[in-house]
Amino acid sequence: MIYLDNAASSHPKPDAVYRASDLALRIGANPGRSGHIGALQAARIIHDAREEIAKLLNAPDSARVIFTQNATHAINLALKGFLKAGDHVVTSTMEHNSVTRPLHALSQDGVAVTAVSGGAGGVIDPQKIEDAIGPRTRLVALTHASNVTGALLDLDAVGEICGRRGVELFLDASQTAGAVPINVAASKVSMLAAPGHKGLLGPQGTGFLYVAPGISLTPLMEGGTGFLSESREMPEELPERLEAGTMNTPGIAGLLAGVEHILTRTVENIREHELAITRHILENYRKVDGLLEYGPADPEKRVAVFSFNLGERDGAHVGYVLDEIYKIAVRVGLHCAPDAHKTLGTFPRGSVRASFGPFSTIDDAKTLLAAFGEIAKIK
Numbered sequence: 001m002i003y004l005d006n007a008a009s010s011h012p013k014p015d016a017v018y019r020a021s022d023l024a025l026r027i028g029a030n031p032g033r034s035g036h037i038g039a040l041q042a043a044r045i046i047h048d049a050r051e052e053i054a055k056l057l058n059a060p061d062s063a064r065v066i067f068t069q070n071a072t073h074a075i076n077l078a079l080k081g082f083l084k085a086g087d088h089v090v091t092s093t094m095e096h097n098s099v100t101r102p103l104h105a106l107s108q109d110g111v112a113v114t115a116v117s118g119g120a121g122g123v124i125d126p127q128k129i130e131d132a133i134g135p136r137t138r139l140v141a142l143t144h145a146s147n148v149t150g151a152l153l154d155l156d157a158v159g160e161i162c163g164r165r166g167v168e169l170f171l172d173a174s175q176t177a178g179a180v181p182i183n184v185a186a187s188k189v190s191m192l193a194a195p196g197h198k199g200l201l202g203p204q205g206t207g208f209l210y211v212a213p214g215i216s217l218t219p220l221m222e223g224g225t226g227f228l229s230e231s232r233e234m235p236e237e238l239p240e241r242l243e244a245g246t247m248n249t250p251g252i253a254g255l256l257a258g259v260e261h262i263l264t265r266t267v268e269n270i271r272e273h274e275l276a277i278t279r280h281i282l283e284n285y286r287k288v289d290g291l292l293e294y295g296p297a298d299p300e301k302r303v304a305v306f307s308f309n310l311g312e313r314d315g316a317h318v319g320y321v322l323d324e325i326y327k328i329a330v331r332v333g334l335h336c337a338p339d340a341h342k343t344l345g346t347f348p349r350g351s352v353r354a355s356f357g358p359f360s361t362i363d364d365a366k367t368l369l370a371a372f373g374e375i376a377k378i379k
């Protein structure tokens with residue numbers, strides 16, 4: 001099987017990830033709840049994972065890395081914890097439903113939402129973001145890279161605009177954490193949400209929200225934190241304020257191993273590797289009769305996520321043939337981003353998405369294009 005669905009969840013993981021989750025499961029104890037050796041070992045795992053994630057993002061304080069179940073949980077925590085009735089938020093039409101739906105729910109409660117339309121290839125124009133900022137705008141909420149076209153946000157330009165206009169910046173790094181170098185301090189990112197199970201190579205059931213100093217969020221949930229138990233209120237301290245209940249220690253142990261793998265290989269190396277695959281696809285896909293691709297033509301302006309359509313062929317059928325005959329795993333449909341497909345003119349049809357990861361090869365890309373070529377010839 002050639003796995004080209006890394007934008008949904010990365011596969012395979014480094015061996016160390018499987019081993020680390022297994023070990024944590026065997027330690028078994030609850031981190032931060034007791035003082036015995038197992039509890040301390042578990043707490044050390046969680047602490048180290050925060051530290052390594054902070055290192056990866058150049059975040060100033062690892063206590064501001066909040067563990068969540070996935071990116072969606074982190075996004076909900078950020079948006080619902082920050083925005084209040086009367087606020088205005090600027091977003092885009094290229095967002096995943098994990099941003100669009102919480103913002104829709106907030107709009108029912110008095111938050112004004114402006115969605116700036118993505119341009120060709122799904123690229124978001126920073127000037128349009130600036131033009132949409134008004135006196136009540138408190139937040140700009142954008143994806144760092146589209147999960148449909150791979151288009152990368154000009155993060156430094158948007159960060160500069162937000163800093164100058166006194167607006168906070170929320171970044172959905174679901175398609176970039178671990179795949180593209182990120183420096184939250186330099187790019188003036190106020191909050192960053194990421195899954196642990198995609199580019200960070202951790203297990204499913206993991207994710208996190210980074211919250212910059214000065215940003216205060218209302219918790220999504222209240223519950224046990226292992227300290228200040230006498231109070232009915234959640235503690236003020238991070239990360240506990242935003243982390244109620246027992247942590248996913250086996251998942252976070254795997255995530256720690258995934259992030260360590262990335263820090264050793266380096267994000268720059270992974271980015272170069274994925275850029276080589278991207279260049280190969282962009283230089284060759286037009287050789288396949290009728291093959292359309294919707295992302296930016298410049299490999300530097302995107303990640304290794306490709307939305308294809310093969311003439312008028314049904315995407316579900318193309319995906320089925322890729323899976324059954326060619327043993328290539330892709331994803332078809334709307335990819336939880338209907339507005340992105342409306343922006344690209346591919347709604348409701350959607351596309352056949354192939355997404356590459358750090359263990360993908362140029363041969364995988366060649367095999368995919370050859371398979372498209374053969375499918376294109378079938379009458």
Ligand SMILES: Cc1ncc(COP(=O)(O)O)c(C=O)c1O
Pocket residue numbers: 007008070071072073096098143145146147172174175194195196207
């Ligand atoms: C851009 C983007 N945001 C958010 C998500 C949601 O991630 P999760 O499934 O970890 O909640 C995804 C997942 O595909 C995504 O691609």
